[in-house]
Amino acid sequence: MLRRGPVLADLFASAMPITPTQPQLEALLAADLEGPIIMLNLLRFKDQADGIDAGVSGREAYRRYAEATAPFLERVGGRLLLAADAKTMVIGPEVLEWDMALMVEYPSREKFLEMASDPDYLAVHEHRSAALSDSRLIACQPPSGV
Numbered sequence: 009m010l011r012r013g014p015v016l017a018d019l020f021a022s023a024m025p026i027t028p029t030q031p032q033l034e035a036l037l038a039a040d041l042e043g044p045i046i047m048l049n050l051l052r053f054k055d056q057a058d059g060i061d062a063g064v065s066g067r068e069a070y071r072r073y074a075e076a077t078a079p080f081l082e083r084v085g086g087r088l089l090l091a092a093d094a095k096t097m098v099i100g101p102e103v104l105e106w107d108m109a110l111m112v113e114y115p116s117r118e119k120f121l122e123m124a125s126d127p128d129y130l131a132v133h134e135h136r137s138a139a140l141s142d143s144r145l146i147a148c149q150p151p152s153g154v
Contacts, residue, residue: 027137028145036147041117043149046089049110050144061138067107073135080129081112084119088112105142117147 028036053066061069081087090111097104114120123129 036117036121039117039147041147041149043116045114045117045120046148046150047110047112047114047120048144048146048148049108049112050106050146051108051110051140052105052142053107053139054141057138059138060134066139066141069135069139070108073132073139076132076135077129080123080126080132084123085115086112086119086123111148120147 051070053070055066056062057064057066057069061072064072088110090109092109094104094106094108114123
């Protein structure tokens with residue numbers, strides 16, 4: 009169940025482009041998403057992490073986040089489907105905008121929100137904040153009938 013307490017509100021109050029805004033969270037809650045969802049993550053790492061991971065690269069800080077997140081993901085029945093380094097732009101702007109793409113499957117939107125609002129997970133989330141200069145998180149589902 010989504011916790012709407014101050015811990016989650018603090019996460020959404022961040023000015024960094026790596027956390028959802030309140031309207032984005034409300035759109036996720038209102039979206040027609042029944043059954044499993046796949047969260048597509050597009051990640052741009054900081055050259056040097058800051059905050060909790062000052063002194064290491066953004067990529068290393070993200071590795072710490074991924075390692076610390078694994079038990080939370082497992083607890084809600086989620087799993088990593090794909091982790092891939094971006095290598096070259098084929099279609100789109102000539103400048104490669106993202107360093108990595110991830111696809112993470114959750115049994116449901118509710119399970120994703122359960123993990124995302126867990127106070128212990130939010131503490132681990134500091135590694136993600138320290139690691140990323142920009143990101144996109146897109147809720148996806150396989151198309152029906154394909």
